[in-house]
Structure formats: C-alpha cells, structure tokens
Amino acid sequence: MIENFEFHNPTRIIFGKGTLPQIGPAIKARGCQRVLLLAGSGSIQKNGVYEAVCQGLKEAGVQWVELWGVRPNPVLSKVREAIELARNNQVEAILAVGGGSVLDSAKVVAAGFYLEDVWEVFERRAAIERALPLFTVLTLSATGSEMNCAAVLTNETGRKKWAVVHPGLFPVASVIDPSVQMSLPWTQTVNGGMDALAHIMEYYFLGRTEEVTIALDEALMRTVIRVVDLLQKDPTDYDSRANLAWSATLALNGISGVALKGGDWATHQIEHGLSACYPEVAHGMGLGILFPAWIQYLQSCNRPQFQRWAREVWNGDSVEAGIANMKATLTRWGAPTSLRQLGITKPELKTIAANACMVGLLGQLKPLALADVESILELAW
Amino acid sequence: MIENFEFHNPTRIIFGKGTLPQIGPAIKARGCQRVLLLAGSGSIQKNGVYEAVCQGLKEAGVQWVELWGVRPNPVLSKVREAIELARNNQVEAILAVGGGSVLDSAKVVAAGFYLEDVWEVFERRAAIERALPLFTVLTLSATGSEMNCAAVLTNETGRKKWAVVHPGLFPVASVIDPSVQMSLPWTQTVNGGMDALAHIMEYYFLGRTEEVTIALDEALMRTVIRVVDLLQKDPTDYDSRANLAWSATLALNGISGVALKGGDWATHQIEHGLSACYPEVAHGMGLGILFPAWIQYLQSCNRPQFQRWAREVWNGDSVEAGIANMKATLTRWGAPTSLRQLGITKPELKTIAANACMVGLLGQLKPLALADVESILELAW
Numbered sequence: 233m234i235e236n237f238e239f240h241n242p243t244r245i246i247f248g249k250g251t252l253p254q255i256g257p258a259i260k261a262r263g264c265q266r267v268l269l270l271a272g273s274g275s276i277q278k279n280g281v282y283e284a285v286c287q288g289l290k291e292a293g294v295q296w297v298e299l300w301g302v303r304p305n306p307v308l309s310k311v312r313e314a315i316e317l318a319r320n321n322q323v324e325a326i327l328a329v330g331g332g333s334v335l336d337s338a339k340v341v342a343a344g345f346y347l348e349d350v351w352e353v354f355e356r357r358a359a360i361e362r363a364l365p366l367f368t369v370l371t372l373s374a375t376g377s378e379m380n381c382a383a384v385l386t387n388e389t390g391r392k393k394w395a396v397v398h399p400g401l402f403p404v405a406s407v408i409d410p411s412v413q414m415s416l417p418w419t420q421t422v423n424g425g426m427d428a429l430a431h432i433m434e435y436y437f438l439g440r441t442e443e444v445t446i447a448l449d450e451a452l453m454r455t456v457i458r459v460v461d462l463l464q465k466d467p468t469d470y471d472s473r474a475n476l477a478w479s480a481t482l483a484l485n486g487i488s489g490v491a492l493k494g495g496d497w498a499t500h501q502i503e504h505g506l507s508a509c510y511p512e513v514a515h516g517m518g519l520g521i522l523f524p525a526w527i528q529y530l531q532s533c534n535r536p537q538f539q540r541w542a543r544e545v546w547n548g549d550s551v552e553a554g555i556a557n558m559k560a561t562l563t564r565w566g567a568p569t570s571l572r573q574l575g576i577t578k579p580e581l582k583t584i585a586a587n588a589c590m591v592g593l594l595g596q597l598k599p600l601a602l603a604d605v606e607s608i609l610e611l612a613w
Numbered sequence: 614m615i616e617n618f619e620f621h622n623p624t625r626i627i628f629g630k631g632t633l634p635q636i637g638p639a640i641k642a643r644g645c646q647r648v649l650l651l652a653g654s655g656s657i658q659k660n661g662v663y664e665a666v667c668q669g670l671k672e673a674g675v676q677w678v679e680l681w682g683v684r685p686n687p688v689l690s691k692v693r694e695a696i697e698l699a700r701n702n703q704v705e706a707i708l709a710v711g712g713g714s715v716l717d718s719a720k721v722v723a724a725g726f727y728l729e730d731v732w733e734v735f736e737r738r739a740a741i742e743r744a745l746p747l748f749t750v751l752t753l754s755a756t757g758s759e760m761n762c763a764a765v766l767t768n769e770t771g772r773k774k775w776a777v778v779h780p781g782l783f784p785v786a787s788v789i790d791p792s793v794q795m796s797l798p799w800t801q802t803v804n805g806g807m808d809a810l811a812h813i814m815e816y817y818f819l820g821r822t823e824e825v826t827i828a829l830d831e832a833l834m835r836t837v838i839r840v841v842d843l844l845q846k847d848p849t850d851y852d853s854r855a856n857l858a859w860s861a862t863l864a865l866n867g868i869s870g871v872a873l874k875g876g877d878w879a880t881h882q883i884e885h886g887l888s889a890c891y892p893e894v895a896h897g898m899g900l901g902i903l904f905p906a907w908i909q910y911l912q913s914c915n916r917p918q919f920q921r922w923a924r925e926v927w928n929g930d931s932v933e934a935g936i937a938n939m940k941a942t943l944t945r946w947g948a949p950t951s952l953r954q955l956g957i958t959k960p961e962l963k964t965i966a967a968n969a970c971m972v973g974l975l976g977q978l979k980p981l982a983l984a985d986v987e988s989i990l991e992l993a994w
C-alpha cells in the first residue's frame with residue numbers, strides 16, 4: 233500500500249532572466265532590514281550577480297554585512313565565523329548568494345544563530361527550534377538547496393560530512409536566474425545535472441506502486457539528460473539552462489520523493505565519506521561514479537523498479553544495459569566513471585568506507601554494513 | 614524563450630489512509646479555536662468522514678458550527694448564507710469537508726467574510742485583501758481546489774459561473790484520504806479524472822520549449838488515464854485511488870503550469886457557460902466533451918505540441934488519432950463524447966456560447982470570439 237505522506241514546501245521561487253534584484257523586495261516584504269550576505273570565492277563579482285543583488289537590496293532599503301569565502305564541500309569553521317558576524321551585527325536574516333555550498337552554509341548559520349554549538353544538531357545531541365529567515369540567490373543548479381530544508385556540512389576536525397534537516401530551514405524566497413549559469417565551466421554543469429539525477433534516484437528505487445511519483449521522476453530524469461546533452465552543444469542555450477535549473481530544484485523539493493519513504497540516501501552517504509576524505513572530489517562527480525555501483529550491487533532488492541529505470545530512463549532492456557548507457561552518457565559528458573580515474577588507490581577504499589559507515593547502517597532499500605559499502609566501492613573502483 | 618515565473622504554494626498536504634482526524638490538530642496548530650464547517654448534501658455522514666472529522670476537532674479542542682447543503686456547481690446564495698453564519702458565530706477559520714464545490718464555496722466564504730459584497734470580486738469591481746484561514750478535508754479528487762488559490766462560483770441571478778484567484782485563498786492545510794473515495798459512483802471517478810486531465814491540458818498546449826513542465830504534464834496525464842483504467846476494474850484499489858488523488862492535486866497546484874503563461878482556460882470558460890445554462894451537467898463531463906472539439910479547432914496554432922500530445926499521451930501518430938483515442942477512452946469509461954448525448958439541441962448552442970463569451974475573448978493560444986466558440990460547440994455537438 234502507498235505510504236501516507238505529508239507535503240509542505242513554503243518556499244517562494246522567483247525564476248527567470250533578470251530577476252536577481254527581486255531578492256531585495258522579497259526580503260523587505262518579510263520585514264527584514266538588515267541581513268548577512270554570505271558568498272563564495274568571488275565569481276559572483278565577475279559575472280554581475282553581486283552587482284545586481286546589491287542593486288536590489290539598495291532599492292529595497294535593505295542593509296547588509298558581507299562574508300566571503302565559503303568553499304565547495306563547505307566547512308564548520310566558516311559557518312562559526314558567519315554566526316559570530318551575524319550576532320555581532322544583529323542581522324535579521326541570512327542571504328546566501330552562490331551555489332549549494334553557500335546555501336547550505338547559510339542554512340546552518342540561520343539555525344546556529346540561536347544555538348550554543350550548531351554542530352550538536354548534526355550529532356543529534358541538540359535540536360533546532362528556530363532559525364533566522366533565509367533568502368537565497370542561486371548561481372549553480374545542483375543541490376536543490378534553494379527549495380528544501382536540508383543542509384550538508386563538513387566538520388573538518390572529525391572529517392565528518394553530515395546532513396541536517398529541519399522545516400525551519402526552508403528559504404523564505406529563492407531567486408533563480410538561469411542566465412547567470414551560461415558561463416559555468418562545463419564540469420560544473422555536468423556535476424549539477426548528475427547531482428539532480430542522483431537526488432531523484434535516491435527516491436526512485438524505493439518505488440513500487442507510487443505511479444505518480446515514479447512517472448514524474450522518470451520525466452525529470454529524461455529531461456535532465458536531454459538538456460545536459462543540449463548544453464554540451466551550446467552552453468548558452470537559455471531554455472536548456474532554465475529546464476536544467478528547474479529540474480534540479482524539483483529533484484529535491486519534495487515532489488520527486490512523495491510517498492517514497494524518505495528516500496534511500498546510502499549512495500549520498502558513501503559520497504559524503506568519499507569527499508570527506510578527498511575534499512577535492514566534487515559531490516556530483518562522486519555520485520556519478522558511485523550510483524552505477526550501488527545499482528549493480530542492490531538491483532535484486534527491487535528488480536522490477538531497476539528494470540523500469542533502465543527501460544524508461546536509459547532505453548535499456550536490462551539493468552546492466554541501463555548502467556552501461558548511464559556510464560556511456562557520463563563519458564560522453566567528459567565525467568569520470570571510476571574511482572581509479574580520480575587517482576584513488578584500492579587500499580584507500582577501506583578508509584572511505586569506514587568514514588561513510590561512521591553513522592551506522594546506510595540506506596533503506598537494503599541497509600548497508602561496512603562490508604557492503606566496501607563491495608560497492610570496489611565495484612566503483 | 615521560457616517565460617519568467619514565480620512559484621509559491623504554501624498549502625500543507627496531509628495524505629493517506631486514516632488521516633481525517635488530523636485536520637483537528639492542523640487547525641489548532643494555526644491557533645484557531647472556532648470554525649465554520651461547510652459541507653454538501655450529507656454523503657459524508659454515510660461514509661464515516663463526518664464522524665472522523667468531528668473526532669479530530671473534538672480531540673484538538675476545536676469548536677465548530679455547521680452549514681450543510683452546498684451543491685455541485687455551487688451558488689452564490691449559499692455562500693452568502695455561510696458568510697452570515699460565520700460572522701454571527703465569530704469563527705476564526707473555515708473548514709470545508711467535501712469535493713470541489715464545497716472547497717470553492719469555502720474559499721469565497723473565507724474572503725467574503727471581510728467584504729461587503731463578495732460577488733464584486735468576481736466582477737473585478739473589488740479586490741480581496743485578506744481571508745479567514747481555510748482548511749479542507751477532500752472527499753472527491755477532481756478540481757485541485759485543495760492545493761490552489763482559485764475558486765469557481767455561480768451567481769444564479771445572472772447565470773454567471775465565474776472564477777476568482779487570490780493568494781489568500783490557499784488552504785492552510787488539506788487532508789486527503791483516498792480510501793474515502795473507494796465508494797464513489799463510477800461517473801464521479803471518471804469526471805474527476807477528466808477534470809484533472811483538463812487542468813493539465815489547459816497549460817500543456819501553450820508549451821513549446823518548457824521541457825520540464827511538458828514532460829511532467831505528460832507523465833501526469835498518462836498516470837491519470839492508467840489509474841482510471843485500473844479503477845474501472847477495481848474501484849476499491851487503494852493505490853490507484855491514491856495515485857488518482859495525488860495526480861488531481863498536482864494537476865492544478867501550479868506544478869503542471871510552471872512557465873506556461875497562466876494557461877489557456879478557454880475550454881473551462883466554455884464549460885462554465887455550458888453548466889451555467891445546464892447546471893445538471895457535471896464539470897468534468899462537460900470538459901471531456903469540449904476538449905476534443907477545442908483541440909480539433911485550435912490544432913494549427915501550435916501543431917508540434919498537439920502532435921506531441923497525441924503521441925506521448927494517446928499513442929497516436931496524428932492529432933486526429935490522439936483525439937480519436939481520447940474519445941475511445943472516454944467511451945470505454947462510459948462517459949459521453951458529444952453535447953447531443955446530453956440532450957442538448959443544436960439551437961441551444963448559441964445560448965451557451967453567448968453565456969461563455971460574456972466576459973470577452975476566451976483563451977490565450979488563440980483568443981476566441983463568439984463565432985469561434987459557436988464553431989467549437991458545433992464540433993462538440
């Protein structure tokens with residue numbers, strides 16, 4: 233029987249070309265006058281995003297303080313610095329301008345503002361009770377963070393890349409202007425597309441009779457593949473940028489997982505182990521390598537659904553054909569399909585597995601123990 | 614170029630078997646202690662819905678007054694009666710328990726509570742500024758009213774069946790228990806499915822390069838057709854009831870129309886003309902008759918999209934084949950496919966057309982004048 237579910241996603245999305253300045257009025261509409269603007273390493277100063285956002289803030293009469301330097305695979309120390317700054321300046325909201333790393337960091341800042349030690353929440357020793365209102369301007373579609381209430385952060389000290397989920401972390405409003413993504417390096421476009429595919433797959437393989445969600449997920453996966461192919465031909469194709477951006481948002485805003493029991497997430501946890509040990513590995517790239525291995529290892533647990541995936545998404549008449557077509561697509565996009573290609577040696581797999589399994593058994597379709605994870609990593613190697 | 618859009622849908626959905634009493638805690642969570650319970654003609658007293666809702670309200674300490682008797686194609690006079698009752702009892706929220714007619718009426722009551730004459734809003738001579746918080750318990754999936762901010766009402770005096778849309782009309786929370794729909798008469802299941810299909814089609818045919826929305830819409834349409842077929846074999850198939858219910862919600866909660874310019878809605882307006890003149894014609898049934906005619910008449914305006922619809926939804930190699938397969942499906946479901954079958958005579962078509970065109974030109978793909986609408990009605994005859 234299809235499981236009972238709740239669906240509630242209050243985030244307001246402002247989407248399209250030239251929409252960046254609208255973040256100002258959106259913040260003002262919520263009654264916030266002073267925000268912390270959190271950003272990455274400066275690319276938004278080169279592509280005009282920063283300027284357009286500042287213009288919107290000024291016109292709406294919103295004041296701000298800035299903190300730069302959030303990096304991919306964002307870390308706790310930077311978040312602590314931001315919380316300190318937010319408190320010292322008595323800001324009323326957080327504004328994230330960047331990709332998933334900046335957005336996730338901003339979520340943790342918004343919650344951490346009211347907590348003694350926000351990492352305690354990740355350790356499940358404390359709970360979020362409230363958070364500052366959060367606003368985002370998205371510059372890289374991938375994580376779906378702009379329309380969900382989850383955040384992933386790395387505690388460098390313990391090499392722990394963990395997630396936190398709380399309804400208070402939904403952004404109040406998010407602005408997505410796909411045209412600012414036209415100048416992205418190709419690998420980032422591919423990694424973003426792969427991240428979106430992975431989010432859908434984390435839910436999809438738990439599907440049995442949830443026909444609406446299953447069919448929507450297939451439509452989304454096919455769309456992602458189709459538009460990434462189009463972007464390989466023309467990275468400045470606005471409509472494909474827009475379709476990829478909206479697909480990535482829907483891939484993890486709840487819609488793709490309705491009634492699918494919260495999703496599996498083992499592959500994500502293995503990837504978090506991977507990039508906790510090798511922070512230079514991009515999240516989407518790691519997922520592209522790990523997912524085919526996870527599928528190969530788990531396919532007997534819900535075979536009809538894996539076969540359906542192969543047929544409906546990859547035009548393959550068997551799970552093996554589906555996996556092969558997925559790998560061929562990644563190769564066509566210039567993405568690696570094995571851990572070996574990343575320069576990781578076989579003995580290192582045990583370290584990654586141990587890191588991933590720090591939190592216990594992984595996943596839901598079949599809860600994976602350390603030996604399972606090692607086997608999957610070997611398949612991915 | 615894909616149009617800019619905003620997406621914001623704050624309604625909380627509580628979905629599944631046995632969820633009816635949860636409406637009580639949902640109302641309480643919003644801080645409301647006294648509500649007007651609006652209902653239809655009494656079927657909810659026979660199928661246990663009323664009892665389960667009352668139990669939930671009692672356990673949450675929510676008090677209520679009741680008003681019964683909202684009918685299909687709901688009318689203004691009943692809404693006025695409800696507003697009066699809501700004011701006299703100083704309720705803090707409206708709770709609709711029923712199908713689209715009850716939900717739409719409740720929306721107008723929620724807004725009308727604060728207005729001198731709520732019909733002025735339909736005439737575009739007044740604006741909604743606020744509305745009472747609205748809660749719904751859905752007993753018939755069709756209109757999507759449980760997760761959108763639109764309402765359709767008939768002013769009997771002028772035979773005007775018109776719509777109103779305002780963000781304040783989003784329900785705060787809606788409970789959908791698909792198991793209560795297992796005992797519905799077959800025609801209501803078909804009409805509900807057809808209504809959902811129609812909502813998607815109102816957006817779909819404006820599609821050009823909006824691949825995400827187009828692909829999702831096709832997935833939804835295929836799902837509706839598939840699960841109605843399954844329900845024809847077994848009306849008590851819970852999973853199909855659940856899939857139909859969630860499809861119908863998604864068909865008009867904004868997702869199916871993202872970037873599709875607000876939709877066309879000419880067919881709906883023609884149907885409103887039809888059921889304003891013949892209130893015994895169910896909305897979904899009317900749409901099933903009118904849509905193939907509208908498609909036949911409009912197909913040259915965006916032919917690739919009509920061809921795609923025929924191919925992807927109806928497995929037809931031409932628009933004509935798509936229309937034929939759609940009609941064959943309706944016939945298989947026992948639904949009429951011509952106005953003649955409803956007992957309407959040819960001279961009456963002019964009356965229907967005149968009623969529909971009272972508001973001006975209809976639709977967006979090609980704005981339709983009176984002569985166009987008459988032609989479409991003749992095709993549907």
